[in-house]
Amino acid sequence: MQDTAQPLDVAGNLAMIEAAAGRSREQGAELLLTPELFPVGYAPAQIRAELSAEQVAQTRAETAAIAQRSGIAMVVSLPGVGGPEERGITAVLFSPDGEVLGEHQKVQLFGPEEKESFRPGSEAPAVIRLGGLNLGMVICYDIEFPEMARAAAAAGVEVLLVPTALAEEPRVPQLLVPARALENQMTVAYANHCGLEDGLSFDGLSVVAGPRGEILGELGAEPGLLLAEVGPRPASGEAGPWYLEDRRTELHRQWI
Numbered sequence: 001m002q003d004t005a006q007p008l009d010v011a012g013n014l015a016m017i018e019a020a021a022g023r024s025r026e027q028g029a030e031l032l033l034t035p036e037l038f039p040v041g042y043a044p045a046q047i048r049a050e051l052s053a054e055q056v057a058q059t060r061a062e063t064a065a066i067a068q069r070s071g072i073a074m075v076v077s078l079p080g081v082g083g084p085e086e087r088g089i090t091a092v093l094f095s096p097d098g099e100v101l102g103e104h105q106k107v108q109l110f111g112p113e114e115k116e117s118f119r120p121g122s123e124a125p126a127v128i129r130l131g132g133l134n135l136g137m138v139i140c141y142d143i144e145f146p147e148m149a150r151a152a153a154a155a156g157v158e159v160l161l162v163p164t165a166l167a168e169e170p171r172v173p174q175l176l177v178p179a180r181a182l183e184n185q186m187t188v189a190y191a192n193h194c195g196l197e198d199g200l201s202f203d204g205l206s207v208v209a210g211p212r213g214e215i216l217g218e219l220g221a222e223p224g225l226l227l228a229e230v231g232p233r234p235a236s237g238e239a240g241p242w243y244l245e246d247r248r249t250e251l252h253r254q255w256i
């Protein structure tokens, strides 16, 4: 899902997610990936100042109810649990029954506003089994560090789901996302905001890159739904490359 959220307009933003979930389900989708902090809008300082732990908990419960009503799995990025001084930016994977199957707290916070408004995570991306695939999540700036996607791939992730909020940096979806997919032989799906929010002009350019770096689908600058069929990590085969198998990790660890 790619769209423009309204900062702090939780009801309006959740209505957009529910509409996208219904349309996706009608088109046969089994999972809906939404952009970073979409239910509350990407406005870190406003979130810190205005959203209490109770309001965030209520938003999370309403998001779970949308997954259940729509009968589709969803990745939704929300402020974490706790007060403004202790919570991070999270991505939550909800099952089609609205159960929480797993979550990730953004490890690489971006810039002073995020760092003043949220706490960073310190856990590697988890592997969550759904639909016969090993799914994982990182958030926005996380994907710009090769170590994050590599940690997911090394744990067994086959499809990495990335809620994002990227403004004026098209090289991330155009160059880095396909590179992360190719170098880790896994699918990477990247869902961005588009349009103007809190004074930022978001790029859109949401993209799904396959395990050979191929583009399985992409959007432009406008709102839209990108439907892509994803699958398991391909066998390297006779010709290779064998990026994950051939890693000389014992050496790399000494150098980096």
Ligand SMILES: NC(=O)CCCCC(N)=O
Pocket: 036, 109, 110, 139, 140, 141, 142, 144, 164, 165, 166, 167, 168, 169, 172
């Ligand atoms: N929300 C974010 O993490 C924004 C990341 C933007 C990184 C970039 N290269 O502009």
